[in-house]
Amino acid sequence: MRGMLADTRPLRNQHFRRLWTANIITVVGAQLTVVAVPAQIYAQTGSSAYVGLTGLFGLVPLVVFGLWGGALADHFDRRTLLLVTTAGLIGTAVLFWLQAALGLENVWLLLCLFAVQQAFFAVNQPTRSAILPRLLEPEELPAANSLNMTVMMAGAIGGPLVAGILIPFVGFSWLYLADAVCLFATLFAVLRLPPLPIQGVTGTPGLRSVIEGITYLRTQPVLMMSFVVDIIAMVFGMPRALFPQIAHESFLGPEEGGLAFALLFAGIPAGAVIGGVFSGWVSRITRQGRAVIWCIVVWGLAMVGFGLAVFGADQLPGSPHAWLVVAVLMLAIGGAADMASAAFRSSMLQSAAADEVRGRLQGIFIVVVAGGPRIADVAHGATAAMVGTATAAAGGGLLVVLLTVVAAFAVPSFVRYRITRETPPATR
Numbered sequence: 001m002r003g004m005l006a007d008t009r010p011l012r013n014q015h016f017r018r019l020w021t022a023n024i025i026t027v028v029g030a031q032l033t034v035v036a037v038p039a040q041i042y043a044q045t046g047s048s049a050y051v052g053l054t055g056l057f058g059l060v061p062l063v064v065f066g067l068w069g070g071a072l073a074d075h076f077d078r079r080t081l082l083l084v085t086t087a088g089l090i091g092t093a094v095l096f097w098l099q100a101a102l103g104l105e106n107v108w109l110l111l112c113l114f115a116v117q118q119a120f121f122a123v124n125q126p127t128r129s130a131i132l133p134r135l136l137e138p139e140e141l142p143a144a145n146s147l148n149m150t151v152m153m154a155g156a157i158g159g160p161l162v163a164g165i166l167i168p169f170v171g172f173s174w175l176y177l178a179d180a181v182c183l184f185a186t187l188f189a190v191l192r193l194p195p196l197p198i199q200g201v202t203g204t205p206g207l208r209s210v211i212e213g214i215t216y217l218r219t220q221p222v223l224m225m226s227f228v229v230d231i232i233a234m235v236f237g238m239p240r241a242l243f244p245q246i247a248h249e250s251f252l253g254p255e256e257g258g259l260a261f262a263l264l265f266a267g268i269p270a271g272a273v274i275g276g277v278f279s280g281w282v283s284r285i286t287r288q289g290r291a292v293i294w295c296i297v298v299w300g301l302a303m304v305g306f307g308l309a310v311f312g313a314d315q316l317p318g319s320p321h322a323w324l325v326v327a328v329l330m331l332a333i334g335g336a337a338d339m340a341s342a343a344f345r346s347s348m349l350q351s352a353a354a355d356e357v358r359g360r361l362q363g364i365f366i367v368v369v370a371g372g373p374r375i376a377d378v379a380h381g382a383t384a385a386m387v388g389t390a391t392a393a394a395g396g397g398l399l400v401v402l403l404t405v406v407a408a409f410a411v412p413s414f415v416r417y418r419i420t421r422e423t424p425p426a427t428r
Contacts, residue, residue: 031155054111072359100172134196
């Protein structure tokens with residue numbers, strides 16, 4: 001049982017331990033803002049169209065500053081960059097609080113603040129990921145990424161629940177203020193980091209640097225494939241855009257949400273948290289490329305199972321609530337598989353890339369992670385309108401399996417990729 005539980009060896013490193021512990025606090029505050037922004041926009045406008053603009057105002061800065069932020073992370077001292085971006089996140093949280101406290105009902109001000117916040121996040125996140133190989137041993141990276149994913153997904157479950165309960169009682173301003181206060185935990189942890197200058201030629205952090213990072217990626221088939229298989233998994237296998245319709249039509253929930261709606265949205269992050277708690281095995285895997293392929297195949301099969309559960313609720317006799325349990329279980333299995341896949345892919349990116357390009361590759365990683373599910377929302381919504389939600393979800397999962405197998409045969413070097421350890425984990 002001890003070997004099954006999460007590998008906590010990275011927490012022996014005081015710098016990683018401070019960052020990870022601070023992230024537990026910070027991720028809760030961040031989720032409060034994630035919920036408060038669309039809720040405040042809807043309260044001001046009564047329009048889902050305005051709420052939908054948060055996707056556009058969030059994605060564009062993530063793409064632009066994710067790529068450019070990676071170039072910055074390969075030029076400046078990464079500790080300094082983390083200090084600046086964390087201070088920027090605190091500043092935007094304070095501005096969110098101020099506009100809500102003053103009662104400035106301006107939706108465009110809210111959207112612009114959200115865009116600025118996402119820009120700081122897009123620079124902060126690749127920088128934060130790029131420093132891990134400087135703090136930890138290579139064999140500790142899968143465990144470190146699993147620990148980080150577990151905290152992030154736990155926040156994705158708990159934060160919205162807390163925000164939903166608090167908004168009617170304390171309003172939006174206090175949620176934004178809580179986010180600002182929580183971010184000081186990360187600021188303190190970053191202040192305690194040692195200087196982290198780039199090891200190697202840094203160049204100029206402009207468009208040319210971004211292009212050089214993309215060019216470098218094209219010469220590394222293993223790293224390129226880590227992005228390709230993630231795009232396959234997310235674009236074809238993420239059915240979250242179908243959850244509102246499925247919750248209402250298949251599982252008989254109310255149009256405005258309800259328990260079925262909440263359970264569907266909580267399924268994947270809940271599975272990721274459970275997978276993270278029992279992630280001790282990831283540190284013992286040396287054939288990381290093969291492990292990624294298997295994890296994504298399991299993700300695809302889980303989405304096929306989810307689609308079949310929706311079909312059962314629609315077409316077969318019996319209680320829809322029993323099929324709801326099956327559907328949530330399939331989502332949870334998919335979430336656990338995705339957590340392991342993300343841990344392996346992040347570790348491959350951090351250990352196989354040279355330090356002077358690691359930030360730019362992490363920036364591309366952020367763009368892929370943010371963009372894939374948004375493309376999936378469009379693709380699944382359009383497909384469901386033509387063939388139905390069950391077929392769209394199950395068919396997407398099946399495509400994930402088929403395309404992942406094709407990709408594995410197309411680039412066998414990815415499947416063969418493995419790490420070597422100087423000493424076994426048990427003796428470290």
